[in-house]
Amino acid sequence: xxxxxxxxxxxxxxxxxxxxxxxxxxxxxxxxxxxxxxxxxxxxxxxxxxxxxxxxxxxxxxxxxxxxxxxxxxxxxxxxxxxxxxxxxxxxxxxxxxxxxxxxxxxxxxxxxxxxxxxxxxxxxxxxxxxxxxxxxxxxxxxxxxxxxxxxxxxxxxxxxxxxxxxxxxxxxxxxxxxxxxxxxxxxxxxxxxxxxxxxxxxxxxxx
Ligand code: CTP
Numbered sequence: 369x370x371x372x373x374x375x376x377x378x379x380x381x382x383x384x385x386x387x388x389x390x391x392x393x394x395x396x397x398x399x400x401x402x403x404x405x406x407x408x409x410x411x412x413x414x415x416x417x418x419x420x421x422x423x424x425x426x427x428x429x430x431x432x433x434x435x436x437x438x439x440x441x442x443x444x445x446x447x448x449x450x451x452x453x454x455x456x457x458x459x460x461x462x463x464x465x466x467x468x469x470x471x472x473x474x475x476x477x478x479x480x481x482x483x484x485x486x487x488x489x490x491x492x493x494x495x496x497x498x499x500x501x502x503x504x505x506x507x508x509x510x511x512x513x514x515x516x517x518x519x520x521x522x523x524x525x526x527x528x529x530x531x532x533x534x535x536x537x538x539x540x541x542x543x544x545x546x547x548x549x550x551x552x553x554x555x556x557x558x559x560x561x562x563x564x565x566x567x568x569x570x571x572x573x574x575x576x
Contacts, residue, residue, distance in 0.1 A: 492522030
């Protein structure tokens, strides 16, 4: 099994020194990489900027922006059997990146933002025989939104979690299949949740 994992946040630059991002630590994605390596899988990790060392044994690709994550993911996915998209990708980016450093203007500024590429949706579209696991971070109507996301992004399964997961050591997740049924409910450290997820996938995929 050769697994692609996206992890960590992305950054979208306003100018050469300022960026928009989020508080994702990358811990969930990195725990998934560790668990998959322990299962004997080959793992390709595409990671945004985090304070973690790449797990020993994985193939590591470092990125900053969503566009870079997309480019690497589209390039590396064809050689993999499946993807787990744990990255907390920025949804918007400034329409224009200012060269150098933006100066103060003496009053409020308005920054026009446009949507970034949806990495997972693009992988879902071109997956063919490959399997796709997405994450859904939901504050309201969690199950309904997660299911919509699963379908919109053509995932086989989706891991539903809540904003409390961001930056935390632990997580509580519901694992939902394409038909809408809950096939796993795991809670605990991100290491333990990642192990449960990889064990479940390993059993399921070897049974296919
Ligand atoms: N994702 C992605 N590229 C994006 C946005 C999200 O690959 N530009 C992936 C995430 O890695 C995750 C899944 O899509 O696996 C869902 O991410 P989430 O932030 O929950 O949802 P969004 O699609 O961003 O939608 P919204 O923020 O409106 O809930």
